[in-house]
Structures are given as structure tokens and as C-alpha cells.
Amino acid sequence: MPNQNLIVNGVTTSVDLPDDFTMLWALRDVLGITGPKFGCGVGVCGACTSHIGSQNDAFRPCIHSVAECRDQPVTTIEGLADGDILHPVQQAWIDLDVAQCGYCQPGQIMTAVALIAHNSNPTDADIDAAMSENVCRCGTYVRIRAAIKQAAADIRGG
Amino acid sequence: MRPDAASAGRTASDGGHDMSADVSAAPMPGGPSASRRQFVGFLLASPTLALAAKLDLDRPSHSGPVAASGRGGLIGLPDAADVIDLGDLIVAAEAAYQYNMVLEVTTDNRVRFELPRLEKGQGIATAVAMMVAEEIDARLADVDVELSDARLDRPFTITGSSSNVRAMWEPARALAAAARARLVTTAAQRFGVPANTLTTHDTAVFAPDGRSLSYGELTEAAAQVLVPAVPATRKTAAQRRVIGTPRGRADARAIVTGAAEYALDVDVPGALPTLVARPPDIKGTVVSYDDSVARSMPGVVAVTQIPSGIAVSARSYHEAFRARDALVITWAPGPLAHTSDADIRAKLKAINVPASPTGVLLKTVDGSFEYPFMAHAPLEVRSAVVSVTGDSAECWLASQTPVFALQQVAAALGVPQQNVTLHVVRAGGAFGSRLFCEPVVEAAQVSQAIGQPVKVMWDRADDMRHGRFRPMAQCTIRATCALGNVLSYEHRVAAVETDFRHGFGEMLTAAGANVAPAMFGQAAFTTTVKVPYKFGVVTQLLTEQHYEVPTGSFRSIYSGFVATSNEIMVDEIAAALKKDPYQFRRANLETDRQRAVLDTVAQMGRWGRAMPAGQAQGIAFHDEYRSHVAYLVEIDATGPEPRATAVFACVDVGVPINPMGLEAQVQGVFMDAWTIMFRAGNHLDNGRIREATYNDLPWARMKHSPPQIEVKVLAATTDSPGGAGELGLPAAAAAAVNAYARATRTKPRRFPIGC
Numbered sequence A: 001m002p003n004q005n006l007i008v009n010g011v012t013t014s015v016d017l018p019d020d021f022t023m024l025w026a027l028r029d030v031l032g033i034t035g036p037k038f039g040c041g042v043g044v045c046g047a048c049t050s051h052i053g054s055q056n057d058a059f060r061p062c063i064h065s066v067a068e069c070r071d072q073p074v075t076t077i078e079g080l081a082d083g084d085i086l087h088p089v090q091q092a093w094i095d096l097d098v099a100q101c102g103y104c105q106p107g108q109i110m111t112a113v114a115l116i117a118h119n120s121n122p123t124d125a126d127i128d129a130a131m132s133e134n135v136c137r138c139g140t141y142v143r144i145r146a147a148i149k150q151a152a153a154d155i156r157g158g
Numbered sequence B: 001m002r003p004d005a006a007s008a009g010r011t012a013s014d015g016g017h018d019m020s021a022d023v024s025a026a027p028m029p030g031g032p033s034a035s036r037r038q039f040v041g042f043l044l045a046s047p048t049l050a051l052a053a054k055l056d057l058d059r060p061s062h063s064g065p066v067a068a069s070g071r072g073g074l075i076g077l078p079d080a081a082d083v084i085d086l087g088d089l090i091v092a093a094e095a096a097y098q099y100n101m102v103l104e105v106t107t108d109n110r111v112r113f114e115l116p117r118l119e120k121g122q123g124i125a126t127a128v129a130m131m132v133a134e135e136i137d138a139r140l141a142d143v144d145v146e147l148s149d150a151r152l153d154r155p156f157t158i159t160g161s162s163s164n165v166r167a168m169w170e171p172a173r174a175l176a177a178a179a180r181a182r183l184v185t186t187a188a189q190r191f192g193v194p195a196n197t198l199t200t201h202d203t204a205v206f207a208p209d210g211r212s213l214s215y216g217e218l219t220e221a222a223a224q225v226l227v228p229a230v231p232a233t234r235k236t237a238a239q240r241r242v243i244g245t246p247r248g249r250a251d252a253r254a255i256v257t258g259a260a261e262y263a264l265d266v267d268v269p270g271a272l273p274t275l276v277a278r279p280p281d282i283k284g285t286v287v288s289y290d291d292s293v294a295r296s297m298p299g300v301v302a303v304t305q306i307p308s309g310i311a312v313s314a315r316s317y318h319e320a321f322r323a324r325d326a327l328v329i330t331w332a333p334g335p336l337a338h339t340s341d342a343d344i345r346a347k348l349k350a351i352n353v354p355a356s357p358t359g360v361l362l363k364t365v366d367g368s369f370e371y372p373f374m375a376h377a378p379l380e381v382r383s384a385v386v387s388v389t390g391d392s393a394e395c396w397l398a399s400q401t402p403v404f405a406l407q408q409v410a411a412a413l414g415v416p417q418q419n420v421t422l423h424v425v426r427a428g429g430a431f432g433s434r435l436f437c438e439p440v441v442e443a444a445q446v447s448q449a450i451g452q453p454v455k456v457m458w459d460r461a462d463d464m465r466h467g468r469f470r471p472m473a474q475c476t477i478r479a480t481c482a483l484g485n486v487l488s489y490e491h492r493v494a495a496v497e498t499d500f501r502h503g504f505g506e507m508l509t510a511a512g513a514n515v516a517p518a519m520f521g522q523a524a525f526t527t528t529v530k531v532p533y534k535f536g537v538v539t540q541l542l543t544e545q546h547y548e549v550p551t552g553s554f555r556s557i558y559s560g561f562v563a564t565s566n567e568i569m570v571d572e573i574a575a576a577l578k579k580d581p582y583q584f585r586r587a588n589l590e591t592d593r594q595r596a597v598l599d600t601v602a603q604m605g606r607w608g609r610a611m612p613a614g615q616a617q618g619i620a621f622h623d624e625y626r627s628h629v630a631y632l633v634e635i636d637a638t639g640p641e642p643r644a645t646a647v648f649a650c651v652d653v654g655v656p657i658n659p660m661g662l663e664a665q666v667q668g669v670f671m672d673a674w675t676i677m678f679r680a681g682n683h684l685d686n687g688r689i690r691e692a693t694y695n696d697l698p699w700a701r702m703k704h705s706p707p708q709i710e711v712k713v714l715a716a717t718t719d720s721p722g723g724a725g726e727l728g729l730p731a732a733a734a735a736a737v738n739a740y741a742r743a744t745r746t747k748p749r750r751f752p753i754g755c
Helices: A023-028 A087-096 A105-118 A124-131 A140-158 B048-057 B086-096 B124-136 B164-191 B215-222 B252-256 B293-297 B317-326 B341-351 B400-414 B438-450 B459-466 B504-510 B517-526 B559-576 B581-590 B593-605 B659-679 B728-744
Strands: A001-008 A011-016 A050-052 A056-061 A071-073 B102-105 B111-115 B143-147 B199-201 B204-206 B212-214 B274-277 B285-290 B299-307 B310-312 B328-332 B363-371 B382-387 B390-396 B421-422 B454-457 B473-480 B485-497 B539-543 B615-624 B627-636 B643-652 B711-712
Touching: A001 B485, A011 B215, A011 B382, A023 B317, A050 A105, A050 B581, A056 A105, A087 A105, A087 A140, A105 A124, A105 A140, A105 B252, A140 B143, A140 B274, A140 B659, B102 B124, B102 B164, B102 B215, B111 B124, B111 B164, B124 B164, B124 B643, B164 B199, B164 B204, B164 B212, B164 B215, B204 B215, B212 B390, B215 B252, B274 B299, B274 B317, B274 B504, B285 B310, B293 B299, B293 B317, B293 B711, B299 B317, B299 B438, B310 B317, B328 B485, B328 B539, B328 B615, B341 B459, B341 B473, B341 B485, B341 B539, B363 B559, B390 B400, B400 B421, B473 B559, B485 B559, B504 B517, B517 B539, B559 B581, B559 B615, B559 B659, B559 B728, B581 B593, B581 B615, B593 B615, B593 B627, B593 B643, B593 B711, B615 B728, B627 B728, B643 B728, B659 B728
Parallel strands: A001 A071, B111 B143, B274 B454, B390 B421, B485 B539, B643 B711
Antiparallel strands: A001 A011, A050 A056, A050 A071, B102 B111, B199 B204, B204 B212, B274 B310, B285 B328, B299 B310, B363 B473, B382 B390, B382 B454, B473 B485, B615 B627, B627 B643
């Protein structure tokens, strides 16, 4: 079986997995990284959203194979904070008490971080466009929107 | 295991004092584990009589016939739900078992409360932590609310009907106040001063001279206190400093860092990822299957036939999915193979009780509203972990009815109930779906068959096609009016039968309401639905038809369609009488509390302001769970699909425990309402549910959300909190539809609109 070099949250692990092994299950069942959630398995809910590559692009591990992800830096929700110092998006999520059940929020946060990385001052329309592929079944959207704006302002303010 | 367990003291009152008993003296099945026995525990014989009596004291002031209201001699008869509602029954059923609730003060100065409820996003763990912190005078951050295991000595534990705060309000505060009295008594002995000179705050007791002792330092000795030197008096409303203040979720940091554990995240060594291949039809069955390819695939450990399908257990879910899809199964059709939506709609229309004929001199306003099947679709799919060893089982499940789930597991395995342990884990949403417990039964069956622990996860398509559904329903309403008033209001509901076989009947019996199983629906209907307006003679009747569709309550039992229809109808009656929808409601509501939320929301949203063509405001009110709410929605119906452009809500829950969490419920439920009324519903096609994921059951996304939902939480209006989680749904749904109807000059009749 091929040896897959997975670089997740700064830790490199070599695992024997077939090329087509689904990245979400490599994270959850092989590496024990459970922050990315299973919500649909077909890339429509966004609960597993994480980051990949040098540009920290948002991606959905449930529809990507380990072969597509190997040798590239992957960041899950667990790797977003700098030790005990939360990312401004995580902090805004706490400050505005965004989460209800919380199950979608790792994916929401990772999507929001990617949005702000590419757009430091997102408008409502930008937020609609970037965040509408993530389902929140509790309906926390108004607080997500406010938290994205707060986090973006915090990041801009340095 | 807590690190300092060995050094912690033993607990009080081996003699079994009635107000303070040792949790370790008589461990109950499913009760505190051995590690917890090392800690001081307080148990309180809860004031059962007071709670039972509360049912009488709690009647709203307008119950009893309201005669001669001054408006043409109209009479508003009290609805049964005004006198006793379902939440009261849940509280009453549980009251006798509240002595089993557990609060501990640990030697490391933590206050630990075992919550006999499911935290599923509604914020009950945070609200109860606030109650405990308030009465024991601890820092909120020092309070740990943990979800209690299922306990056979707490048989009627149910997380439902927006009753959680109501059910915890008395016992959680009573326990905390009792614990505080004992801590103060102990501190007085240490300080050598009278107990009544001491003060408490920040998880410590303070002497007048400035000395202080933390609760952790006092707890071992406090457990020996049989008779406290100070009364365990709860604070008055004016003395409260935690309850009523906005607080963030206790678990917010765990959620945003990915540390929050849901069932599938619990690390149970060796638990095999397991999927079940399910039939295309609802309740289809296996005729034959060939698993030769699946068994030969990498990582596959076992293939097991269980009643619901063929289970595949593997080292990983990747391998389980591949092997599941390699199974070759011949399915027998399900019991609804020749039944589709249109058949059920026709049947409901046929069985519904006709409205009364009316006299020619009366103005009649008629409306009939249809609602589809609707999956709960919580984002966390149904899942469970079970380890069966010999004749025992240990289970992890996000359950709204943990004792029922435990009993189902015991029955499925053929083992005594006391041999089953069921840990309740947080849920990634529920909305009613976790009243039932199919995944834990499946996991138990597979674990028993293969002799290994397993974790069962339902695929999203499984969850949407074989989960539970809000029943299809048809609401037919006739109001008769004369001289600008409503003389009679008839609401005839025909619905697919709601399944209450989750321990509901036993709960009703324990509450003193003996109800035959066939009448569960009627009992729930009678204790939840009411018409809050002075509409003369009001009758609401429910007729249910059983179908082999798995149903379940959906963020309310019947109110989600019954009260929503009422509030849409109120607008149509107002229009027929040429009255303003807000003023018409205002004139016909009965109490100041009701009018206050309506007036507030009308002010917040500037009701009646001019809107461009194709845009409009809508308003609606709802009164249930001893709480009141009103929504004002502005809609823009000029685009390809309508969008709510502004939403205002005002809520009065009697006593708001955590306004920040309450606001979240009032905001979030609007998105449920929007989805149900405008976007998504399931279809039954010859016994199969059409939708499989969030694209074909298109739950509202960010781009469908209004930019803001402004919520005004009214300060305490009573000293008895009401419910909140389900409260907003009917008013949010109806306000949005009323706005749409005014913007488009239509009368919506089938929901979701346009789907």
C-alpha cells in the first residue's frame, strides 16, 4: 500500500493508505483528528471544511483523497489557534456567542478564515457568496455574519 | 479519574438524613461511578409537594372563563393548555425523582452538577450552570454542568417540549442553596463566628474580618453537616446577579477549537466504524444478500444482518463505505410501496372533520393549509457507540430520552436493564429527532453479534430517508364574524400520526394523567395548542391517520403547523374585517403580557411604515410554554425568491435565565421557520423519501438569512420561567408568510411556498 505523507497541523505522519482513501476518514479514523465533522460526505454541507496548501485554501476533506492532500500542509480546526492564543475568528465566535450545537462551526470558522485571508473587509454580499455552502442547522447565520465582520476588523486593526 | 480523588473525603449522613444523603451510600444503577464517590456530594429531597402544588399556583391570571370582556359580551373560554400545558406535565412527572439530582463540590473548588438533560445547542447546560452559580455563589467559570448518564431511578427524563429550564428551575437552585448553607455552616465553625455573619461569593465563604475559605477547602467537612446553621433560602429576584445577565455558552471555546466531543468523537478503544446498508423504501426488508465481495475488501471486519439492514463494520469509515456499496442486496418493498404524497393528502382531506355550517347573516372566513413531511436533518447525523460484553453493555448516545434508549438496548440484547450503562453525549442538533434511538439499538445488535465495540453512523441519506419526519398535516380553519368580531373559530387538523412511543405515555401516567396509548396525540394536542385571542367559541380538533412513516415531534409537537396556521388565519380574518393585522391582534389578545411583546415588536420594526411595491411587513404572535413571543418580518418578494430583509422579535419567557442564549434561540428558530415555509419539504414517492442531502432538502443558508435578527428580551415578568426553544417557530413562520402574502397579494395554502 502506498506510503502517504500527511502534514496536518504542522505534524508530518507517514501512513499506509491507498491513494483513493478519503481524506476526512484519514483525519478522523487514522490520525484521530476529529474537529472536521461528517455532515454529508458529498461536499454540500461544509462541516469538514479545513485548509490546504501554502495559501491555506478552504477545502472539503470528505470529497478529497489522501493522494490529493499528501505532501501539502493541511490545517484543521485544531491547528488554527497559536497554542492557547485563539485565531481572531475563533475569538470573535466566542465574543459573539455564535455557536449553538456547534457541530458545523469548525467548518464555518475555517471557511470564514479563508474568506478573510482573501478579503480583509468582506461586505454582506461577499459573506453571502463565501459562506452559503456551509449549512448551519441551528440557524446561527446572523451571528456568523457579525463575527466575520468583527474578526475582519480585528485583523485589519492588527 | 480526577487526580486528587484519593485524598478527597467521604460524605455525610450514613444515617440517611432526609435532606442530605451520601451519594456513595446507596449507588443507584447508572449512578455516580466509583471515582465520583470519592467526592463530597449533596443530595436533596426535593420539595415534591411544592412542585405539585405549583401546578395550581401557576395558572395564568386569565384562566377560567373570561366573561363579559366589554366587547360585545364575547366570551373567551380558557384553552386546556392555558390551565395545564405539556411542560407542566413533564415537570410533574419528574418531580418525584428530583431527589436523585446530584450536585457536588469538589476539593479542587469546582461545583459539579449532573444535568439530566441533553445539551443539543439550546444552551440548557449554560442556563443551569447559571442557576447553580447563582444560588451557591460560585464563579460561573467554576461550575461544571455535565450530562448525566441515563438513570433508572430517574425514569421520566425527557429533553423536550421546551420544558428544560422549567424542570431544572426549582431543583437546581434548591440543591445549590442547600449546598451553600452547609458550606457556610462549616466555615462558621472554622472561623469561630456565627454563621449568619458570613458572606459568600466567588466560590468562597468570607468572614467579617476578611478571612476566607474556598468551597473546595470546606467541602469535606460540609458534607458532615446534618442541620445547617443558616437556612437554604433561595435568592429573591432582586438579589440575583447571574440569572438574567447575558452569558456566552460554557462550551464555546471547546466548540471553536474542535475539542467538543460528539458521539462519534468519543474515544472508545477498538470501536469499529459501522454503516448500515438500508432499503430504498421506508421499512423495506432484506430478501437476500451477497456479501462475498464486501467481505474481501480491505479493512472489513464483519458484515452483520440486523433488522434494519446489513451492517458493515470496518477499520475506518472509508472502508466501511466502500464495502457497504459493494453489498448486493435484494430488498422487499416497504409497506408504503404504493403510497405517495398525493395519496396521503387526499386521505387527510377525507378524514378531517368538516367545519360547522354557518348562518347566512354571518361572515365566514375559511382557510386550509397543507404541510409536507419534514426531516429534522440535524447536522450531526444519527450515531451511537456501544460496547457489549457478555450480558452487559456500555453506550454513548445523544439522547433526548436516555432511559427509554437504555430500555430499548436492554430489550434488543435480552439483558437486564441494570446491566446497561448509557452515557449521554452532546448532540449536534436534535429538533426532536433524538427522542428516538434507532442507532444505539443497531450498534448494540452489531456489537453483540460480532463481540466487539462498534460505532454506528447513519449516512446523510440514511438520516434523511429513514430518520424521523414531522408528520404531513392539513389545517382547515373556519371563523365566523359579525359586527367586526369573531364569534367562533374552528380549527380542524388532520395529520399523519405523530409517534410518541418514546416513553411519553409512562410520563403522562406518572404525572397523573392516565391516557390510553391511542390518545397520546390527543393529550399532547390538548396540552399544547390554544388560541390566545377572544375569538368567541373556539374548538380545535385533531384527527390522526397512522402511516408507516417514522414520525416525530419537530421543534414543538403540533404547534409548528397548528399555531402557524392560526396566525396566518388571523391576518386573513383581519383583512376580511378590514382591520390592521397588528391592531386586530392587539384588540383580541387577553393579557397585558401578550400585548407587551406585540407592541414592542411593532415599535421595533416600525409597523405600518411605507414599503415599496413587492415588499411588505408581516406580524405574528405566539403564546405557549408559559412564554410569549412576537415577530415582525419584512420581506422582499421582487427577486427570484423571497428574502427576509429585516426581522424583529420580542420575547417574554417569564424569567430570562440567559438573555444571550435566549436571543440565539429566537434568532435561530427563524431560519427553521423560513426553511419550512419557503424552502424545503420532503416528498414521499411510492414509499420512498426523495431527498437525500442538503441540496435537495435545501435548508436555508447564509444567503437566505436576513442580515440581522433584532431581538428584545423582556426583563422578568414573573418568578417562574417558561420555555423558549420551540417558542418562536409558529410566530416566525407566520410573520414571514403574512409578509409574503401582503407583498404578493396572495393567500399561501401549501407549504413550502412554491416548492
